[in-house]
Amino acid sequence: xxxxxxxxxxxxxxxxxxxxxxxxxxxxxxxxxxxxxxxxxxxxxxxxxxxxxxxxxxxxxxxxxxxxxxxxxxxxxxxxxxxxxxxxxxxxxxxxxxxxxxxxxxxxxxxxxxxxxxxxxxxxxxxxxxxxxxxxxxxxxxxxxxxxxxxxxxxxxxxxxxxxxxxxxxxxxxxxxxxxxxxxxxxxxxxxxxxxxxxxxxxxxxxxxxxxxxxxxxxxxxxxxxxxxxxxxxxxxxxxxxxxxxxxxxxxxxxxxxxxxxxxxxxxxxxxxxxxxxxxxxxxxxx
Amino acid sequence: xxxxxxxxxxxxxxxxxxxxxxxxxxxxxxxxxxxxxxxxxxxxxxxxxxxxxxxxxxxxxxxxxxxxxxxxxxxxxxxxxxxxxxxxxxxxxxxxxxxxxxxxxxxxxxxxxxxxxxxxxxxxxxxxxxxxxxxxxxxxxxxxxxxxxxxxxxxxxxxxxxxxxxxxxxxxxxxxxxxxxxxxxxxxxxxxxxxxxxxxxxxxxxxxxxxxxxxxxxxxxxxxxxxxxxxxxxxxxxxxxxxxxxxxxxxxxxxxxxxxxxxxxxxxxxxxxxxxxxxxxxxxxxxxxxxxxxxxxxxxxxxxxxxxxxxxxxxxxxxxxxxxxxxxxxxxxxxxxxxxxxxxxxxxxxxxxxxxxxxxxxxxxxxxxxxxxxxxxxxxxxxxxxxxxxxxxxxxxxxxxxxxxxxxxxxxxxxxxxxxxxxxxxxxxxxxxxxxxxxxxxxxxxxxxxxxxxxxxxxxxxxxxxxxxxxxxxxxxxxxxxxxxxxxxxxxxxxxxxxxxxxxxxxxxxxxxxxxxxxxxxxxxxxxxxxxxxxxxxxxxxxxxxxxxxxxxxxxxxxxxxxxxxxxxxxxxxxxxxxxxxxxxxxxxxx
Numbered sequence: 001x002x003x004x005x006x007x008x009x010x011x012x013x014x015x016x017x018x019x020x021x022x023x024x025x026x027x028x029x030x031x032x033x034x035x036x037x038x039x040x041x042x043x044x045x046x047x048x049x050x051x052x053x054x055x056x057x058x059x060x061x062x063x064x065x066x067x068x069x070x071x072x073x074x075x076x077x078x079x080x081x082x083x084x085x086x087x088x089x090x091x092x093x094x095x096x097x098x099x100x101x102x103x104x105x106x107x108x109x110x111x112x113x114x115x116x117x118x119x120x121x122x123x124x125x126x127x128x129x130x131x132x133x134x135x136x137x138x139x140x141x142x143x144x145x146x147x148x149x150x151x152x153x154x155x156x157x158x159x160x161x162x163x164x165x166x167x168x169x170x171x172x173x174x175x176x177x178x179x180x181x182x183x184x185x186x187x188x189x190x191x192x193x194x195x196x197x198x199x200x201x202x203x204x205x206x207x208x209x210x211x212x213x214x215x216x217x218x219x220x221x222x223x224x225x226x227x228x229x230x231x232x233x234x235x236x237x238x239x240x241x242x243x244x245x246x247x248x249x250x251x252x253x254x255x256x257x258x259x260x261x262x263x264x265x266x267x268x269x270x271x272x273x274x275x276x277x278x279x280x281x282x283x284x285x286x287x
Numbered sequence: 288x289x290x291x292x293x294x295x296x297x298x299x300x301x302x303x304x305x306x307x308x309x310x311x312x313x314x315x316x317x318x319x320x321x322x323x324x325x326x327x328x329x330x331x332x333x334x335x336x337x338x339x340x341x342x343x344x345x346x347x348x349x350x351x352x353x354x355x356x357x358x359x360x361x362x363x364x365x366x367x368x369x370x371x372x373x374x375x376x377x378x379x380x381x382x383x384x385x386x387x388x389x390x391x392x393x394x395x396x397x398x399x400x401x402x403x404x405x406x407x408x409x410x411x412x413x414x415x416x417x418x419x420x421x422x423x424x425x426x427x428x429x430x431x432x433x434x435x436x437x438x439x440x441x442x443x444x445x446x447x448x449x450x451x452x453x454x455x456x457x458x459x460x461x462x463x464x465x466x467x468x469x470x471x472x473x474x475x476x477x478x479x480x481x482x483x484x485x486x487x488x489x490x491x492x493x494x495x496x497x498x499x500x501x502x503x504x505x506x507x508x509x510x511x512x513x514x515x516x517x518x519x520x521x522x523x524x525x526x527x528x529x530x531x532x533x534x535x536x537x538x539x540x541x542x543x544x545x546x547x548x549x550x551x552x553x554x555x556x557x558x559x560x561x562x563x564x565x566x567x568x569x570x571x572x573x574x575x576x577x578x579x580x581x582x583x584x585x586x587x588x589x590x591x592x593x594x595x596x597x598x599x600x601x602x603x604x605x606x607x608x609x610x611x612x613x614x615x616x617x618x619x620x621x622x623x624x625x626x627x628x629x630x631x632x633x634x635x636x637x638x639x640x641x642x643x644x645x646x647x648x649x650x651x652x653x654x655x656x657x658x659x660x661x662x663x664x665x666x667x668x669x670x671x672x673x674x675x676x677x678x679x680x681x682x683x684x685x686x687x688x689x690x691x692x693x694x695x696x697x698x699x700x701x702x703x704x705x706x707x708x709x710x711x712x713x714x715x716x717x718x719x720x721x722x723x724x725x726x727x728x729x730x731x732x733x734x735x736x737x738x739x740x741x742x743x744x745x746x747x748x749x750x751x752x753x754x755x756x757x758x759x760x761x762x763x764x765x766x767x768x769x770x771x772x773x774x775x776x777x778x779x780x781x782x783x784x785x786x787x788x789x790x791x792x793x794x795x796x797x798x799x800x801x802x803x804x805x806x807x808x809x810x811x812x813x814x815x816x817x818x819x820x821x822x823x824x825x826x827x828x829x830x831x832x833x834x835x836x837x838x839x840x841x842x843x844x845x846x847x848x849x850x851x852x853x854x855x856x857x858x859x860x861x862x863x864x865x866x867x868x869x870x871x872x873x874x875x876x877x878x
Contacts, residue, residue: 002742002743002746002748064697064698071374071377076371078371078372079369079370079371079372082369156343156372159344160343160344160345160351160372161343161344161351161370161372162355163344163348163351163352163355164352164355168344168736171736171738171739172738172759175739175741175742176739176742178735178736178738178739179735179739179742182735182739187343187345187735188374
């Protein structure tokens with residue numbers, strides 16, 4: 001099955017990137033400590049990771065029904081986006097050539113997966129579990145809000161509206177990639193760009209942890225920029241989708257800082273049960 | 288006055304800009320200016336504005352590009368035109384159910400017999416859901432010719448048809464743009480005998496032979512249209528394209544096989560031609576439905592009645608099936624005589640036309656009769672009556688065909704299995720039109736686009752593709768050593784449909800001028816890479832088309848207002864003014 005082959009290739013590639021970054025950015029010291037304290041840290045992180053898992057599964061499960069509802073209730077904005085934005089994406093594509101296509105295709109797939117997964121590892125390697133919690137929460141908000149916006153808006157990307165001006169560059173040079181992306185994207189859901197929003201989320205969180213991981217802040221910002229550019233260069237998204245994605249990404253991070261539903265539940269359980277604090281990992285509460 | 292909410296968006300216009308970073312800024316400013324201009328409170332006249340609905344490039348790139356070609360030329364002339372992409376089923380809902388469109392670009396399946404034009408254009412067809420005059424077009428001379436061609440045969444019919452096609456070309460209820468080629472890729476390592484029938488014909492898939500010993504376990508085919516995983520209702524005009532998959536699951540009384548009209552569900556038939564035409568059909572013995580129930584003459588009688596009125600008399604007016612109705616409309620009456628004999632009466636329709644009715648798929652009464660109720664689906668505003676039979680998705684189809692559905696994964700795959708009780712698979716039957724299927728299962732795998740489908744074939748994940756619409760894959764198939772290219776003229780017409788109920792589009796002169804904004808030759812060359820024929824009429828290239836409508840480098844009736852794809856803007860504006868529209872400051876003003 002071809003899809004399996006693509007998934008394996010991409011997983012291996014991303015895994016390699018993760019490995020290098022883990023050694024180079026996280027550092028052997030932290031990695032060693034992580035190995036020793038893996039179980040307690042995972043236990044603390046579990047509710048957040050579980051929440052993210054639930055959101056992802058619900059997303060996939062609801063996607064088909066959401067499509068139907070979207071056509072019935074949503075606003076069709078493709079023509080409107082084009083009316084406002086004009087031929088900006090065709091202009092970006094006018095600079096297309098094989099080298100940038102290869103690099104930006106790699107950024108769109110490998111870079112994106114790396115940018116999403118590395119923070120989980122990097123923040124798991126920290127004593128302070130707050131960045132990890134916020135990352136999982138911000139991802140969850142991204143997907144949840146993204147789903148709502150997908151239902152509210154029906155939007156096709158530039159390669160689907162303007163095939164005379166825009167090429168599906170990645171799909172023509174790397175056809176198997178469409179087998180992978182079609183599992184995750186629906187071509188009617190380009191607004192907002194989830195690639196952009198999640199990359200923005202990661203970059204903003206990287207800014208917050210720039211003292212611990214200065215290199216990651218620079219790397220993630222560059223990657224986020226490359227990913228945003230790639231979505232337009234490859235004809236997949238409009239500039240307006242990217243702007244929407246930046247807003248969604250930022251809002252998700254803010255929401256993650258101020259609304260932690262798991263913490264609320266845990267606090268309520270803890271105070272109502274009047275039990276002593278859990279001492280296994282030592283929650284560091286910073287208020 | 289019905290209107291789709293999304294049409295409001297099309298009043299936003301845009302300026303084309305290609306210069307660097309100014310593209311975005313100027314685009315935004317330009318859009319704002321035009322929006323202000325079009326706003327209801329703005330002083331001064333309103334620009335003529337048209338929206339063109341079609342499918343996105345992933346679904347059918349040529350359709351999107353035809354729409355873009357027309358929109359670009361309209362913009363150049365000063366009409367505010369926008370392309371509005373919609374999913375295929377959603378586009379069909381807007382066009383065939385809601386009358387919610389100005390123009391649309393879509394593919395029309397062309398039945399071999401042009402009697403199919405009657406459902407498409409007759410004024411009595413308006414107000415019905417489906418391929419029943421979606422244009423809202425009424426023309427008494429065309430009505431007369433549509434009726435006449437159905438009652439005549441031989442040279443008289445040919446003459447009536449020629450007149451009809453000429454009138455249609457003069458009136459342009461729709462613009463015939465091009466007849467494309469179906470493109471497919473096949474592997475010859477595991478199966479052979481691919482080219483016995485076209486890519487869209489169920490016969491092709493019935494006749495495939497496994498190259499290895501014995502029967503194969505499975506046949507895998509790539510398709511690019513996922514609607515078969517969402518809905519398998521043969522009556523649905525929204526979800527069916529050419530009825531290929533439905534043709535695997537349902538059987539007709541007779542089929543065209545290698546140029547001969549042969550009995551299929553029927554074992555034989557006798558035509559009785561007197562003042563009226565009738566046919567007495569005897570069914571094969573012991574026919575079964577996929578659920579084991581016997582297929583009898585009652586099902587035949589039911590089917591023809593049902594296509595004519597899916598409400599079976601329960602609604603105020605008949606609610607014909609959105610597609611396939613044309614064939615059933617030829618039938619006056621069906622009487623079943625015993626379990627295995629039916630007599631079908633056609634009135635004054637000659638045998639050569641009446642035969643068409645026998646190609647309709649037969650439906651099981653015990654499944655469909657309960658669905659003959661009027662229904663109002665949630666959230667959809669439709670003026671015309673719908674029945675449950677029309678909107679039902681038919682998730683576990685009960686047909687009588689050589690294949691039946693085993694399971695499906697929405698958006699991904701449909702798995703069919705060999706129906707052992709089919710007459711092809713019973714060696715006891717005397718006259719078999721074909722031998723049985725040479726595989727146990729047929730897996731239809733949905734690929735996101737034509738490129739991906741070819742990729743699956745090249746890698747050996749599938750044994751071949753069904754029909755693809757993107758000509759860009761042809762060189763790729765040609766280069767692949769494991770694949771054989773299959774290219775054949777498709778019985779499909781790319782066309783631009785007009786909603787003649789809407790203002791300017793009710794004016795023939797307007798439609799003819801709009802038709803002249805399409806350079807069909809240029810489209811065939813660039814959009815289809817030459818894998819299409821530009822046409823001036825739906826039945827171009829057949830014996831039915833009059834010589835006056837032959838393509839001669841340009842459309843004889845509505846030639847392009849320009850050359851080589853370039854529109855002559857001044858000339859077009861003159862023409863627009865000639866037909867009574869003002870052009871002020873480079874924009875065409877609404878009347």
